[in-house]
Amino acid sequence: MMALSDTKLRNLKPAGKAYQEADDGGLFIEVLPGGAKVWRMRYRNGGRGTKQEKVTLGNYPAYSLVDARTWRDDCKALAGRGLSPMALKRGDSIPKDLPPAAKELAQFFIRNWCMKAMAKVKAKEDASREADTVEAFTLRWYAEIVEPANSNPRNIKRILDKDVIPAIGARQITDVTVTDILAITDKIKNRGADQMALQTRNVLKRLFAYAIAREKTQFNPAAAIEAKFIAQARSRDVALPPEEVGKLLRAIYQSSMKRAHKLALHLLILCMVRKSELIEAKWEELDLEKGEWAIPGERMKKDKPHLVSLSRQAVAMFEELKALASDSEWVFPSSHSLKQPIAKSTLNVAVRALAVDVRDFVIHDFRRTASTHLHEAGFNSDWIEKCLAHETKGIRGVYNRAQYAGQRREMLQWWADFVDGQIQNGRGKVIIGPFGKAYAAS
Numbered sequence: 001m002m003a004l005s006d007t008k009l010r011n012l013k014p015a016g017k018a019y020q021e022a023d024d025g026g027l028f029i030e031v032l033p034g035g036a037k038v039w040r041m042r043y044r045n046g047g048r049g050t051k052q053e054k055v056t057l058g059n060y061p062a063y064s065l066v067d068a069r070t071w072r073d074d075c076k077a078l079a080g081r082g083l084s085p086m087a088l089k090r091g092d093s094i095p096k097d098l099p100p101a102a103k104e105l106a107q108f109f110i111r112n113w114c115m116k117a118m119a120k121v122k123a124k125e126d127a128s129r130e131a132d133t134v135e136a137f138t139l140r141w142y143a144e145i146v147e148p149a150n151s152n153p154r155n156i157k158r159i160l161d162k163d164v165i166p167a168i169g170a171r172q173i174t175d176v177t178v179t180d181i182l183a184i185t186d187k188i189k190n191r192g193a194d195q196m197a198l199q200t201r202n203v204l205k206r207l208f209a210y211a212i213a214r215e216k217t218q219f220n221p222a223a224a225i226e227a228k229f230i231a232q233a234r235s236r237d238v239a240l241p242p243e244e245v246g247k248l249l250r251a252i253y254q255s256s257m258k259r260a261h262k263l264a265l266h267l268l269i270l271c272m273v274r275k276s277e278l279i280e281a282k283w284e285e286l287d288l289e290k291g292e293w294a295i296p297g298e299r300m301k302k303d304k305p306h307l308v309s310l311s312r313q314a315v316a317m318f319e320e321l322k323a324l325a326s327d328s329e330w331v332f333p334s335s336h337s338l339k340q341p342i343a344k345s346t347l348n349v350a351v352r353a354l355a356v357d358v359r360d361f362v363i364h365d366f367r368r369t370a371s372t373h374l375h376e377a378g379f380n381s382d383w384i385e386k387c388l389a390h391e392t393k394g395i396r397g398v399y400n401r402a403q404y405a406g407q408r409r410e411m412l413q414w415w416a417d418f419v420d421g422q423i424q425n426g427r428g429k430v431i432i433g434p435f436g437k438a439y440a441a442s
Helices: 006-011 065-080 085-090 100-131 134-149 154-168 178-189 194-213 242-254 259-271 275-279 312-324 346-352 365-376 381-387 394-400 405-423 436-441
Strands: 019-022 027-031 037-044 052-060 292-295 306-309
Touching: 027 065, 037 065, 052 065, 052 085, 065 085, 134 154, 134 194, 154 178, 154 194, 154 365, 178 194, 194 365, 242 259, 242 365, 242 405, 259 275, 259 312, 259 346, 259 365, 259 405, 275 346, 306 405, 312 405, 365 381, 365 405, 381 405
Parallel strands: none
Antiparallel strands: 019 027, 027 037, 037 052, 292 306
């Protein structure tokens, strides 16, 4: 029989069932199906003719071949004096009537092997528990999922640092309960920030979904809390969740309303403009080649001109609307006269006629919906505010006035793609028809 070597130990591969490779003097290594390699030893306590016992040291390579052989020699010395290494490892007390030399040997064995082995196990357990705390797993989720998928994830980082980690960062992922999530959101709501409480719940929902995917827990405490129990309420506070965005647009395209009105509602979501700014739009404001819509100041709430960067989807919709407008100067001419736009109530009436199970909302809530999801996705707040034509006060507002054109274009394209994904996320596919020139030619 050849003794073990480090090379042979490294090359041992798991099999369908456990198997053993012997070294010498009763020492052997057991290779388990899962790949673990465990040092064990057979010995007879008291010499030939006594019952054979087996004791375990620990795993290779945590314990090297040299460690295992030294341990084997100490076990044999104990067994030769009638002491059981297995009993000492188990924690049995040293017999009081032992000769001093044997007692000293037993104490040496406990100090150098039993206590060190327990310390290694505890250190491994502590490291594992630390890796599974909310704070540690949050750092992993942020690095692996949030940062690569978001051009500016600082809003999510702010939520985590300000409200999540201080509250439950030291807790184990598996120990977090619905009550813990509610305590966080209630504290935020007490600051008067209901929508931030909802965003925090949504961030936690995504975090725990990833924890489930990585087999760190089996329960998502944030998903167990419906959004309406976090920030219920008035129509002016509504921000549709992704699944309701998809449900609403599928209902719009499957309805009998005019094609132009379907596109108008879709554009309100994509462009983040107010309803009056869209329905009173004129073709002279649009440059479809550049993908830009320049709304003059007199049509804006703050009397300041506003430039909308158009996504590919929005450009295609305007191309189609151009064909539907019958040479009117208005993008959405009235059915009664090409010389005036549709009435301000037209789209509201169309929405109220929809047979769709979506919470109460008004068209203006499309802006809040876009803002909420863009913030949740980690986009810069300044970019979002510029898209909403909200005025930033002070010097920062003056500096930012001409900024972020490229970033806003990229962000609105991401948003248009995101909305497309929600439309097709329902059961089966909904045909919304080709946009733009393809539609006009069909």
